[in-house]
Amino acid sequence: MSRVEKILLHSSTALVALTGIALFYMKYLMTSADPFSVIHHPLQPWALRLHLVVAPALLFVLGMIYRGHVAAKLRNGYREGRHSGLSLIWTLLPMTFSGYLIQVAVEESTRTLAVVVHIATSLGFALAYLLHGWIAWRSKRALLRDRAERPEALAGRWVA
Numbered sequence: 068m069s070r071v072e073k074i075l076l077h078s079s080t081a082l083v084a085l086t087g088i089a090l091f092y093m094k095y096l097m098t099s100a101d102p103f104s105v106i107h108h109p110l111q112p113w114a115l116r117l118h119l120v121v122a123p124a125l126l127f128v129l130g131m132i133y134r135g136h137v138a139a140k141l142r143n144g145y146r147e148g149r150h151s152g153l154s155l156i157w158t159l160l161p162m163t164f165s166g167y168l169i170q171v172a173v174e175e176s177t178r179t180l181a182v183v184v185h186i187a188t189s190l191g192f193a194l195a196y197l198l199h200g201w202i203a204w205r206s207k208r209a210l211l212r213d214r215a216e217r218p219e220a221l222a223g224r225w226v227a
Contacts, residue, residue, distance in 0.1 A: 068136050076132060079125040084193055086118035091186065122166060129159065148202040154195035162188035 068076070093114060097107040106112065137152065139145075165185035172178040 068132055072128070072132050072135075075128045079121060079128050080196060082121040083118065083125045084189075086114050086121060087189055090114040090118055119170075122163075126163065147206045148199050151195050151199035151202055155192060155199060158188045158192040158195060162192050 090111065093108040093111040099107045137156070140149070140152065161184055165181045165188065168181040169178060169185060172181055
């Protein structure tokens with residue numbers, strides 16, 4: 068992945084996660100002084116709007132890196148971080164679908180199910196993302212250490 072792709076990926080993921088956490092906190096953990104209000108904090112509509120704007124940007128960035136990162140690693144048989152990477156893919160699909168379903172569902176039971184699925188898969192995605200990043204960092208650190216100790220032994224090793 069290029070430096071620009073990493074910056075776009077990390078920043079869009081962080082923004083989606085932070086706005087999602089803020090929205091969850093405001094919507095489900097806060098109470099309003101007005102018992103008839105569905106908005107529990109003045110910034111709640113803005114958190115929702117920002118979340119809905121940044122989420123497609125994250126999907127765009129993930130699509131942008133798919134061919135050069137995901138498909139390349141799968142094709143080359145690269146094993147380091149494969150389980151966490153596949154977990155990202157498998158949580159991304161229901162997270163995305165349920166996120167859109169929340170916006171268009173008419174029945175309350177469908178919307179409630181979509182919210183539960185969205186929150187659960189979003190937590191799974193965030194944990195898999197952090198784990199995947201940690202594995203990549205650890206692998207790169209070990210590679211740099213090995214390169215410093217034995218540069219001749221690592222001449223043909225592929226580095227992401």
